Amino acid sequence: MCLAIPSKIVQKSGNLAVIDVDGVRRDANLMLLEDAEVGDWVIVHAGFAIHKIDEKSALETISFLREAAEFSERQP
Amino acid sequence: MSLKHAQEYRDPVIARRLADRIAAASRRPIRLMEVCGTHTMSIFRHGIRSLLPETITLLSGPGCPVCVTAQSDIDAFIALARKPEVIVATFGDLMRVPGTESSLQLERAAGADIRIVYSTFDALTIAAEHPDKKIVFMGVGFETTAPTIAASLSAARDMGRKNFFVFSAHKLVPPALEALMNFPGVALDGFILPGHVSVILGEDGYRSFFERFSVPCVITGFEPVDILQGIFRLAMQVESGTPALENAYPRAVTAEGNQKARQLMDAVFEPADAVWRGLGTIAQSGLKIRATYADFDAARHFDLALPEPVEPKGCACGDILTGAKTPPECALFKTVCTPMDPVGPCMVSSEGTCAAYYRYTE
Numbered sequence: 382m383c384l385a386i387p388s389k390i391v392q393k394s395g396n397l398a399v400i401d402v403d404g405v406r407r408d409a410n411l412m413l414l415e416d417a418e419v420g421d422w423v424i425v426h427a428g429f430a431i432h433k434i435d436e437k438s439a440l441e442t443i444s445f446l447r448e449a450a451e452f453s454e455r456q457p
Numbered sequence: 458m459s460l461k462h463a464q465e466y467r468d469p470v471i472a473r474r475l476a477d478r479i480a481a482a483s484r485r486p487i488r489l490m491e492v493c494g495t496h497t498m499s500i501f502r503h504g505i506r507s508l509l510p511e512t513i514t515l516l517s518g519p520g521c522p523v524c525v526t527a528q529s530d531i532d533a534f535i536a537l538a539r540k541p542e543v544i545v546a547t548f549g550d551l552m553r554v555p556g557t558e559s560s561l562q563l564e565r566a567a568g569a570d571i572r573i574v575y576s577t578f579d580a581l582t583i584a585a586e587h588p589d590k591k592i593v594f595m596g597v598g599f600e601t602t603a604p605t606i607a608a609s610l611s612a613a614r615d616m617g618r619k620n621f622f623v624f625s626a627h628k629l630v631p632p633a634l635e636a637l638m639n640f641p642g643v644a645l646d647g648f649i650l651p652g653h654v655s656v657i658l659g660e661d662g663y664r665s666f667f668e669r670f671s672v673p674c675v676i677t678g679f680e681p682v683d684i685l686q687g688i689f690r691l692a693m694q695v696e697s698g699t700p701a702l703e704n705a706y707p708r709a710v711t712a713e714g715n716q717k718a719r720q721l722m723d724a725v726f727e728p729a730d731a732v733w734r735g736l737g738t739i740a741q742s743g744l745k746i747r748a749t750y751a752d753f754d755a756a757r758h759f760d761l762a763l764p765e766p767v768e769p770k771g772c773a774c775g776d777i778l779t780g781a782k783t784p785p786e787c788a789l790f791k792t793v794c795t796p797m798d799p800v801g802p803c804m805v806s807s808e809g810t811c812a813a814y815y816r817y818t819e
Contacts, residue, residue, distance in 0.1 A: 383493070383495040383601065383651075383652060383653040383679065407575075408576075410576065410578060410605075410608065412608045412612075412721075413604055413605070413608060413715060413717055413718040413721065414715075414717065415717055424653065424656060424709055426601050426602065426605065426653055427548070427575070427576050427577070427598075427601075427602055427605045428575055428576020428577070428578060428579070428605065429576065429604070429605040429608065431601065431604070431605075431653065431656050431657065431715055431718060432656045432709050432715060434708050434709060435707065435708050435709075435711075436708075438707045438708045439708035442707060442708060443465045443466065443468075443471075443682075446471050446475070446682060446686065447465075447468075447471060449474065449475075449478075450470055450471045450474035450475070
C-alpha cells in the first residue's frame with residue numbers, strides 16, 4: 382500500500398532518519414536517495430524514503446489547476 | 458511547503474471543476490484502467506466515480522501486489538512457515554491470503570513463528586536477534602518495493618549475515634501492461650499509471666511500452682485532484698485521437714525516475730518469467746535473485762514440497778484482476794466472500810478490488 386501523503390525529515394543520522402507523517406513519527410531509511418536533509422519532504426514506501434518531493438513543481442501544478450478552475454468558473 | 462499544501466490536492470472546488478471539464482470533454486465511451494491498488498482505494502474513498510460522466514468506466518487492474526501473487530507462491534510461503542528452523546517475516550496483508558491448504562494466519566495459530574514487519578530492515582533486526590534461526594522475508598510487491606528488499610539484501614551481505622533470506626515473488630508493471638493489451642477480451646482505451654512505481658521507473662520506464670502500443674497513458678498521483686487530472690488528460694487524448702505518455706504527477710515522478718533505487722534493484726535481482734494470478738505466466742515480468750546473492754535466496758536454499766496449486770473454487774479474482782469482471786459479478790461476492798472471511802486475495806488485501814467494492818459500495 383502506497384502512502385500518498387508526504388513525510389518530513391525531522392532528524393537524520395547517516396542513512397537513518399526520523400520522519401513526521403501527518404503528526405506521527407516513524408523511522409525511515411535513506412539508502413535509496415542521493416541526498417536528503419532535515420526539513421526535506423519525502424515519499425516513503427515500506428520504511429524507505431524513495432523520493433524527495435519537488436516543491437517547485439508541486440506548487441506550479443496546484444496553481445495551474447487553481448487558475449484553470451477559476452477560469453472555468455468565469456465561463457457562462 | 459506544508460502538509461496544508463498536500464491538502465490542496467484535495468481541494469473540492471478544483472476537483473469539481475476538473476470533473477466538469479471531464480464531462481464537457483468526454484464524448485465517446487471509454488474504459489480506463491488503474492493498475493495500482495492505492496489508486497483503486499483512493500478512487501473509492503473519495504467517490505471519484507460519482508463525479509464522472511457516464512462515458513467513463515474505470516476498471517481496476519492487477520495493481521494489488523498480494524492479489525496478483527500466484528497460488529503456488531502463497532503455497533511456498535506456507536511451506537516455509539512450516540519449517541521449524543524458520544521465522545517468517547512478512548508485510549501484514551499476506552497473512553490471511555488463502556493458499557491451497559492453509560494461510561500464514563492459520564499456520565501462526567498452529568504455532569509457526571511468523572512476524573509482521575513494517576520494513577525489510579525490521580526483518581534484518583530479527584535475524585540479528587535470532588542467530589539460531591533462519592529468517593525468511595516474503596518478497597511481494599512491484600518496482601516500488603523491490604528496491605527496498607534489494608537494500609536489505611545488500612546490507613545483509615555487508616554485515617555478513619548468514620541467516621537472512623528472501624523469497625522473491627516480485628512483479629514488474631510494464632510487462633503486465635503489455636500482457637493486458639494482448640489479453641483476449643480486454644479492451645482498454647487508456648491507463649492511469651501508478652504513482653509510486655513511477656517514482657522508481659520514471660516516465661522513461663514506460664516509453665518502450667507506449668511506443669509499441671500507442672495507448673493513452675498518464676502517470677497519476679493519489680489525491681482526488683491528481684486522479685481527476687489524470688482522467689481528464691486521458692479523456693482529452695482519446696477525444697483528440699492523439700495518444701501520449703504524460704506525467705500528471707511531476708512533484709514525485711521525473712523522466713528518469715530514481716536511478717539509485719534501480720541500480721540497487723538491478724544489482725540484486727534479474728528479470729525472470731513470472732506467474733500472475735489472473736494473467737498467467739508473463740515473460741520477464743518478475744524478479745529473481747541473482748546468482749551473486751544466491752546465499753540469500755530462499756528459493757535456492759530451501760527444499761520445498763508444494764501441493765498442486767488449487768485456486769479457491771468459484772473465486773473470480775483472476776477475471777477481476779484483468780477487468781473482465783467487476784466484484785458484484787462474482788457469485789461469491791458479499792455472500793460467501795467477505796473481508797471477515799475472504800475466499801480470494803482480492804477480498805483479503807486492503808487494496809484489493811473486492812475489498813474496496815465491499816467497503817465503499819451499496
